[in-house]
């Protein structure tokens with residue numbers, strides 16, 4: 001899929017999701033280019049009526065929401081979300097996800113845990129037969145612990161690379177001041193839940209990009225004008 005078609009798909013699926021939004025409930029937004037389309041679609045749908053209050057997972061999305069005059073609030077004000085809208089890097093047949101391509105996985109996971117419904121928006125390229133088929137697993141790590149965590153991950157069979165800032169050899173820093181290790185997942189079958197537990201047991205690991213059993217529904221943009229809905233069975 002070319003970049004233009006992919007952007008059109010993201011826009012289409014974002015517009016479909018925004019039609020479901022209840023303006024009277026605070027709304028959680030993740031991060032990434034699909035979520036930016038969600039922000040634009042919210043600004044369009046609520047151009048003449050009050051939009052929902054938003055809590056967002058990254059400074060980048062926050063900035064765009066401000067530019068669009070969408071109202072932002074914080075976790076001081078919200079205890080629970082009825083709905084969170086977010087993208088993903090991979091979606092497997094069980095609706096388990098890999099997220100964190102944009103480096104916002106920690107805040108995304110907090111908001112997702114606070115949401116009764118996590119609605120994931122993807123184009124068809126994100127569907128995979130098994131997690132790790134196309135995307136490495138991002139792991140957010142405290143910088144001080146990085147060499148130690150990397151060795152422990154290697155011992156678990158997960159060699160990793162430190163993510164760099166685009167166009168630079170400097171490490172990428174998350175909005176929380178941490179670094180990201182990108183670890184290709186094994187090609188042979190593995191237990192993602194077990195691996196996630198083992199990663200969380202390493203001191204210095206802040207969060208992983210595994211979102212297992214969390215997505216309640218996934219909207220997939222296919223051919224133009226067609227959005228398919230996948231629901232957890």
Ligand code: 5RP
Nearest residue numbers: 032033034087100101102104
């Ligand atoms: C950021 C994420 C994003 O949801 C994921 O990377 C998908 O991004 P995009 O919508 O740009 O394809 O997990 O941490």
